[in-house]
Each structure stands twice: as structure tokens, then as C-alpha cells.
Amino acid sequence: MHDYIIVGQGIAGTMLAHFLRQKHKKLLIIDRMHHQAASAVAAGIVNPITGRHFIKSWRVDELIPFAFQTYQSLEKLLGTKLLEFKNIAMIFDRINTVNNWAMRSGNPEVEAYVHPNFDPSFYRQFLEQVEDGVEFRQSGRILLKKVIENYKKLLQQEERYLEEKFEHEHLEIQTDSVVYKGHRAHRIIFAEGYQAIHNPYFNYLPFLPAKGDILMVRIPDYPANDKLVKHGVFIVPWKDDIYWVGSSYNKTYKQEAPLATEGEALKERLQRILKIDFEVLEHLCGIRPTVRDRQPFTGQHPVFSRLFLFNGMGAKGSYLSPFFAHHFAQYLDDQCPLDSSIDIKRYFKYFDKNKH
Ligand SMILES: Cc1cc2nc3c(=O)[nH]c(=O)nc-3n(C[C@H](O)[C@H](O)[C@H](O)COP(=O)(O)OP(=O)(O)OC[C@H]3O[C@@H](n4cnc5c(N)ncnc54)[C@H](O)[C@@H]3O)c2cc1C
Structure with a gap:
């Protein structure tokens, strides 16, 4: 029995796996590395001030230092350079x-x-x-592809990785667990990037890729x-x-x-x-994986309490993912409530119970 299945190992899924692994949770990560995955082509720029009007990005004073600190600790864990200050x-x-x-x-x-x-x-x-x-x-640049590839190797060595396409129709939701093709877990977290638009449980949310x-x-x-x-x-x-x-x-x-x-x-x-x-x-x-109000989409499914979403990192996944993955891991462990600004509860009115 796993504690969590995580679907998707872009930068969002990687960060979440990292913080849950630190909590000694039993994980299974499923990914098939899709060609148009944002993390595979992004430059990974961490940019505090953006746009023609020089606006300081949302919560950068806490998000950026946390991101740099996380990638520095990953450099030690994975034994390779992942961050360039520029x-x-x-x-x-x-x-x-x-x-x-x-x-x-x-x-x-x-x-x-x-x-x-x-x-x-x-x-x-x-x-x-x-x-x-x-x-x-x-400011600087995160070598996102290298973070993901190296973390994948670590997960593979620990036999926590399944390299295949996740097919939602094979997910069985039971009262005490979820089962996917014989793999049982207490909970499942979807971190599929923009492909969440094909996820039948969460595609009611206003993703705008x-x-x-x-x-x-x-x-x-x-x-x-x-x-x-x-x-x-x-x-x-x-x-x-x-x-x-x-x-x-x-x-x-x-x-x-x-x-x-x-x-x-x-x-x-x-x-x-x-x-x-x-x-x-x-x-x-x-x-x-951009979304209507440019704030991450994270949280629990309105009906199926074993299903979670960790998504909506938009155009800033390199520095949003570490901070919010850390926070999300704490929330999953009942150590804190989920930050309401990133909670998908703000869009529950879009959910049509009759369809599920
Ligand atoms: C051109 C470009 C430039 C960018 N530049 C920057 C930048 O400079 N700085 C910055 O911070 N951000 C940048 N971004 C945004 C950043 O890339 C995203 O915020 C971030 O990568 C999103 O990560 P993610 O893990 O949510 O999604 P993704 O990277 O898309 O990862 C999702 C993963 O889920 C897997 N997956 C999905 N569905 C399934 C399934 N059914 N079965 C198995 N696996 C599945 C995919 O294979 C993929 O690996 C850029 C994006 C683009 C496109």
C-alpha cells in the first residue's frame, strides 16, 4: 500500500514528491514525459519584476528565497548543479x-x-x-529538465516510478483507498500540467493553457x-x-x-x-498550465476525498512549485490548513455534481 500516487513528474510533481519523500511517505510516481510538458522546454527563469510596468510578482519575497534554498538542497541531494544565479x-x-x-x-x-x-x-x-x-x-535560472531527470533517477532507484501514461478510466475509488492497475494508495494527487484538461475529475476548473x-x-x-x-x-x-x-x-x-x-x-x-x-x-x-486567476489550482476533489490536485503553476512554475509543494505536503499531513488563495474551493461553484 502506497501513501500517495502522484500522476505527473513535471516540476510540480517533482517538488511534491520531494517534500513527501522527506516526510518518509511511500510514493508511486507515474509519468510518460509528454513532449509538450512545460517543464521540458521552459528556461526556468526566476524573475522578481515583470512586464512593461515593472510589477513585483505575487509573493516573490517569500517564494524566491524558498525556491533558491530548495534547489540548493536538491543540488546536494542529487550531486549536480541545478541553479544559476544571474x-x-x-x-x-x-x-x-x-x-x-x-x-x-x-x-x-x-x-x-x-x-x-x-x-x-x-x-x-x-x-x-x-x-x-x-x-x-x-534572479536566476533553474535547470528544470535536469532537476526532473535527476529526481526521476532517484525515484527509479527507489522503485517508486512507473513510466507510462496514466489512464483515468482505470482508477478505482474505494472508501478507504484508490487502486490503479493493482497499485493501491491512500490518496492520489494529479500534477499533470496543462493535460489536466483531459482529467475527468478536475477538468471542471477554468484552466486556460x-x-x-x-x-x-x-x-x-x-x-x-x-x-x-x-x-x-x-x-x-x-x-x-x-x-x-x-x-x-x-x-x-x-x-x-x-x-x-x-x-x-x-x-x-x-x-x-x-x-x-x-x-x-x-x-x-x-x-x-495557466489558469483564469493566475493562482495555483491545488486541493481536494469536492466529492472524492482521496483525490487531490496540484497544478496551475502557470508561467512561473520554477519558483511557485517549491514553496507551494512544501505547503501542500504540510497540508496533506494535517499540519496546516490549505492557503485559501491557491485552494480550488474558490471554483467549487463550477463543479456539477450531477456529472459525477
Ligand atoms: C515556453 C515556456 C517557457 C517557460 N519559461 C518559464 C520560465 O522561464 N520560468 C518559469 O518559472 N516558468 C516558465 N514556464 C512555465 C513552467 O514551465 C510551468 O509553470 C511548469 O513547468 C509547470 O509544471 P507542471 O509540472 O505543472 O507541468 P508540466 O511540466 O507540463 O508537467 C506535467 C507532467 O505530467 C505528465 N502527465 C500529464 N498527463 C499524464 C498522464 N495521463 N500520464 C502520465 N503522465 C502525465 C507529463 O508527461 C509531464 O511530465 C515556461 C513555460 C513554457 C511553455
Whole structure:
């Protein structure tokens, strides 16, 4: 008998497995590594200040330090590098943004994240349309794919892993447990990312998945490989002279696989801003588990008390997942109530009892 079956080992499922494993729970993780899983293509950027109006992201003062601390402890556990601290250089391509920044820069909330040494002339050497910019600190990049792959190995060594597609129709819900193809557990937690839209128990929730396309490009002699540069798109140092460039944000996508026109559009955007030559190596895409109110979807099923959801990490899974997985593990253990801002109870009115 397992304590928990977790369906999905993206960054959300990985983090939840990690904190439940720390509590010595017996786990079974089921995943088939879907091609469009967001965690497999995301850059893993941890970015405290976002958008043209320089808004401090939701609860970053507690979420980001907790995330960095968690990935550092995972580095020790897994014996590999998973976190890169890098400043974010935001380039302003128009006067409007320069003015917006002038209005926001004195705000103490934002000021704490500003690194004083932004020099536009450095960026003008290799970027077009540089009016000005700002550099933010307390930021970085999580090597999400590496976190997941290494954690998977650990789970496999401990014989806690089933590499296959979970088929919801095979789930038996009993009064004291759930059974999936002979595997019995006290509870099951779904962490399927955007594929929750196919989960018959939780697809009543207002998921609004957003597709994101990215390019992997080679840029020999790119001078800012110690920074995460945002100039419309992000240019993120990946490995040697290879960079991650992205991403698009599309809520009305018609197909899940990469679309050539999206790849071309990204390439054109890069051509417009980069003065140096580059070569496109690969075009990939993933689908973000974004939700209507941009707050995670976690909690217990309204009728089946053995079924739980851990999802809705949206466009910020790299630093939302550690904090909320830790909190969720505490909640599952009856150590605290679930934070109401992430509890799916806020959407119970959407649940139609007659369908279940
Ligand atoms: C292009 C792009 C760029 C992004 N950049 C960033 C960024 O810089 N920083 C950041 O913080 N976030 C970023 N994100 C968002 C981030 O990727 C997500 O928030 C996060 O990865 C969501 O993780 P998840 O585990 O919930 O979902 P996923 O990563 O989608 O994982 C879900 C897992 O469930 C498995 N699964 C689903 N259904 C089944 C089934 N029936 N049977 C078996 N397995 C199943 C899948 O195989 C998958 O492994 C980006 C996303 C995209 C698409």
C-alpha cells in the first residue's frame, strides 16, 4: 500500500514528491514525459519584476528565497548543479518604457531588486534598439529538465516510478483507498500540467493553457553570457555558445506541436534585435498550465476525498512549485490548513455534481 500516487513528474510533481519523500511517505510516481510538458522546454527563469510596468510578482519575497534554498538542497541531494544565479538585464526599446521605469524606479518594493550597474553602451555593441534599461538581481535560472531527470533517477532507484501514461478510466475509488492497475494508495494527487484538461475529475476548473514556442540558437561570441537578457524576448545562456530564445504566449493555439510559422516569427524577432549572426538549431514548444486567476489550482476533489490536485503553476512554475509543494505536503499531513488563495474551493461553484 502506497501513501500517495502522484500522476505527473513535471516540476510540480517533482517538488511534491520531494517534500513527501522527506516526510518518509511511500510514493508511486507515474509519468510518460509528454513532449509538450512545460517543464521540458521552459528556461526556468526566476524573475522578481515583470512586464512593461515593472510589477513585483505575487509573493516573490517569500517564494524566491524558498525556491533558491530548495534547489540548493536538491543540488546536494542529487550531486549536480541545478541553479544559476544571474542578473536580468531588461532592455527598453522605446521612450514609453523609459518613462514607465522613471516612474517606478523610486518605489522601495522594486528598488530592492535593482542592480546599480546597468550600462546601455555595453548592450548597444550587439543589440539594436537600446534606449536604456535596468538590471535586476535576486534572479536566476533553474535547470528544470535536469532537476526532473535527476529526481526521476532517484525515484527509479527507489522503485517508486512507473513510466507510462496514466489512464483515468482505470482508477478505482474505494472508501478507504484508490487502486490503479493493482497499485493501491491512500490518496492520489494529479500534477499533470496543462493535460489536466483531459482529467475527468478536475477538468471542471477554468484552466486556460498557453502555448509557448522557443528557439535553441547558436550565437558565437555573444558578449552577455553571464546575464539573462530580456529585449522583447529572453536570450538565456544554455550551454557553451548555445542560447534559449523565447517565448511566445498563445492562449488560442490550434495544435500542440510546434508550428513552423511560430518558429519563423521568433527568428525574425531575434534578427530585429541582434546585431551579430546566429544559427537556429531547434524549434520547440510547451504548454503552460495557466489558469483564469493566475493562482495555483491545488486541493481536494469536492466529492472524492482521496483525490487531490496540484497544478496551475502557470508561467512561473520554477519558483511557485517549491514553496507551494512544501505547503501542500504540510497540508496533506494535517499540519496546516490549505492557503485559501491557491485552494480550488474558490471554483467549487463550477463543479456539477450531477456529472459525477
Ligand atoms: C515556453 C515556456 C517557457 C517557460 N519559461 C518559464 C520560465 O522561464 N520560468 C518559469 O518559472 N516558468 C516558465 N514556464 C512555465 C513552467 O514551465 C510551468 O509553470 C511548469 O513547468 C509547470 O509544471 P507542471 O509540472 O505543472 O507541468 P508540466 O511540466 O507540463 O508537467 C506535467 C507532467 O505530467 C505528465 N502527465 C500529464 N498527463 C499524464 C498522464 N495521463 N500520464 C502520465 N503522465 C502525465 C507529463 O508527461 C509531464 O511530465 C515556461 C513555460 C513554457 C511553455
